[in-house]
Amino acid sequence: MERVSVPSAEIPDMSREHKARFAWVPSRALLASIRAYQRHCASRNPLAPLLKKWAVLRHGFWSVMTGADIPLNTKIAGGLLLPHASGVVIHPDASIGPNCLIFQQVTIGTRGPGGAPQISGHVDIGAGAKILGPVKIGKHAVIGANAVVLSDVPEHCMAVGIPAVVKPRKYSEE
Template sequence: MSNTDDSEISAQTPDWSREKPRRFWDPSRKLLRSIRGYQALGAHSSPLSRIKQKWWVLQHKFWSVITQAEIPLNCRIEGGLMLPHPNGVVIHPEARIGSNCLIMQQVTIGTREGGGGLPSIQGHVDIGAGARILGNVRIGEHSLIGANAVVTKDVPPHSIAVGVPARVKPRRN
């Protein structure tokens, strides 16, 4: 989880430097770069734009295999997302993820069995390894989701959700 003080990381203003690849082999950031590149060309319909989109699709497929993450090209992720260990991360294409979030490995963000809505994660939420956020839930800004927690109910801002099913506790500074 993050050791950074809440006052240093914004829940609204994306910190794009968190997504910038830092070296040649940086799979999680290159996966995010392929998503951003594809989405940036979405409104363009010129032949060159279509060729560039195909390049980003190819890049996305490559980095998805390398990272073993299922993050669709059309997902709704605001800037500043960090995926330190992207292995096994699954995000529903219509789930919303706010600015400057942190998602650890083996996290699932999606619908519950039988439908029932999609999660909306606000800005600067840290999600621990193996957590599941399922159904029509809202995770408030500056919240923490503990490792292996199963969240099926709303989490207010500045809270911690832990356990199966997740219990919500106020976050102490």
């Protein structure tokens, strides 16, 4: 049986976000505009203010095309996969670790004052899931489709249901 390599929870794999120059991949173009904006904010290049405005325009276009609400200043580590970015909403104070996978209609937000979710590396979030409040999601966790996560999820666990129940993940040893 062939071994499948698991993405790292610490080292971002930027090839997961790569987009060919004229390829129509709206979710990757949206991420590219966010990365460009953050890069130009930190740049001392004299053209940085102009390039930053261009990144804002690109972000606005791709936000409309994808139907996603991901603010420009969101802390997103590298290697994020958004196969279908439609309806994805991420709070600006949330942080997302490297090599995560987020499907459509996911909400990562707050439940009022108190903080936003902190998602560790290599977390898979199923379609329609809601992660709300100051929760911490551990490395290599899986959030099931339509789960409503209101409490912390430890490493290597999965959360399913409304409200989410945390269960250990089972691995086959073949």
